[in-house]
Amino acid sequence: MQRNLIVMRLTTSLFILIPLSLCASFASAATIHLKNGDTLNAPIIAETNESVTLLHDSLGSVTINRSQISEILAEKKAGAPKSDTLKSEEPAKPEDQGLLASGFMKDWSRELDIGLSGAEGNSQKFNLHAGFGADYSDDEDVWKFRTAYDSAQSDNETSQNQFFADLQKDWLRPGSLWFTYAQGRYDWDEFKDWDHRISGSGGVGYQFLKNDTWLVKGKAGLGGNQTFGGNDEKFSPEAILGLDADWKISGKESLSMGTTFYPNLRDSGEFRNISTLDWKISMDAALGIKIGLSNEYDSEAIGDTKENDFKYNASLVWGL
Template sequence: MKRLAILSLAASLLITSALSAETIVLTNGDTLSAVIKEVTPQGVIVQHPLLGQLIIPTENIESPKLSTGSITATALTKQLTKPQPTPEQKAEQKKQTLAREAAKADTEALLKETEEQFKPFRFTFLEDWEKSIQLGFNGNEGNSQTSNLNGGFKAKFENDDRRWDFDSAFFYGKADGKENKNQAFAQLTRDWKFTNSKLFIFAQTRYDYDTFQAFRHRIAPNTGLGYQIYDTDKFKLKTQIGSGFAYNFGDVDEKFVPEVTLGLNGSWNMNDNNTITGSTQFIPDVSDTLKDYRAISSLDWKIKMDTLTGLSLKFGLLHEYNTLTTDSNPKRSDLKYYGSLVYDF
């Protein structure tokens, strides 16, 4: 009795499958009776009662003989009966494709030529370096008169063996006709890389000029060991520790200060048009049990305006904290915030 029930169920399934099957005529003259499950650009997926699931390329199907009127079978009929382009139409389509490719190539060549024309200066000095200049100005007229000017020059170069980084800037300001800001700095860093290692040796020299600090001029070279924590196209981060000295001279007595340098530098390319860079250095005076120290931090946000002209906007913060003060300048903290127009070349 149980065997009879199983045979009856199998026969029922075969009958149901046969009733819902479509007869598909192939291009070689063969016919196939199967249920059309799905029509895809690559072919037709069918379910055969004996062969199981099959994928038949569309170009191998002559036509289906509809018996059930299923949606998939109707879709296959529409796909097969779609008018095919004539040889003249195929030639025209090919001609249009070639014309589009030629127009794309011409556009790319024009963009490259325009980019070259927008770079009027050719610098053979530091030719392989990434360079930029920046300039910013702001002021107001009213109950008080203020004017501020800032500018700078940056350059960097990197290959598998070494890395160079030059940074410089100046800040000048007046309030009611009196100078209240006159500062400049230049810093050059050289890294020597080790093969297959994140460690590197660095050497750095920084010059500072400031008429409103306890010093007028300061030269601070240092050297030490660094470690590249991250180094990807999107995110870079490195740290370094070294030793050196600062030599202060100008309006105050000449002073030689041995120092230790602890630094952290990083950059984040958020997307093609936005980049954030930052750095911080903690520099204690080791001649007097670390009683005196200075710290220099910066944060810049650069926004590309036009890749053809190389113009960008930059907003930045520059902060220096120095425990060395004078009666005429008792402030230890000096914070500058600025905006400027940048030209990359």
């Protein structure tokens, strides 16, 4: 009877020790630093969110609560990448190849938005909006590029046909909320009292609010615009006073607003104003919806040209 009891105990011990030994042979050795100052060197055979189980040479199987552990150092294996801690490495992000893999605008945030609307029946209507935007920023520079084309037809008669391209660069000052900027813009419009307009300006700006949710900045400077074609070819020197705000509502929703006044320095009381608002909702990393509003006011509009040129659009947005 006693002999059978001894055999049973040995058999039970083997059933316990063999799996533990196998686990230890495949487990990674680690150095465990405890908060009380003790250190344990043993293979880790099991882990949970609350505890770590070791197979120690002297203590056997030991389970330690993670709240008692200050650091876990993995043994560096030959041929394996070195790692100080047992952390799962995040997959490397694919390298940006630039716009359409051309290398141009590499590391910029780029997006294309297109909106279409129409009607067919008692009347024929077709509206098109196509835009492209790109942004880049680092500790020293901020670039912002915007371009868009808008067209509208009703019963085969064109009522809107215009294009613009706008580029602005900010030179940041490390440790300061002040910055300097330069901006250039080209406009073409079939229905204005001019055909082409080129404008440029430069000056200083200040970041009133800058955090993970808001960026609010203002700018002031001097510049001018030159119009070509049509009935109004002239150069107008201008002052510039603008305010821009970007609001990150959530990880998938953002709102951008801006308004800039251009007082005419030659003709007192005359001025231009360009105001924009863009509300964007991202559906995934590469696709979203954008609702855009814009208005340009020109107090010097002549002939059939209206002082206000208001546009609105809803479009799909693709990341490029």
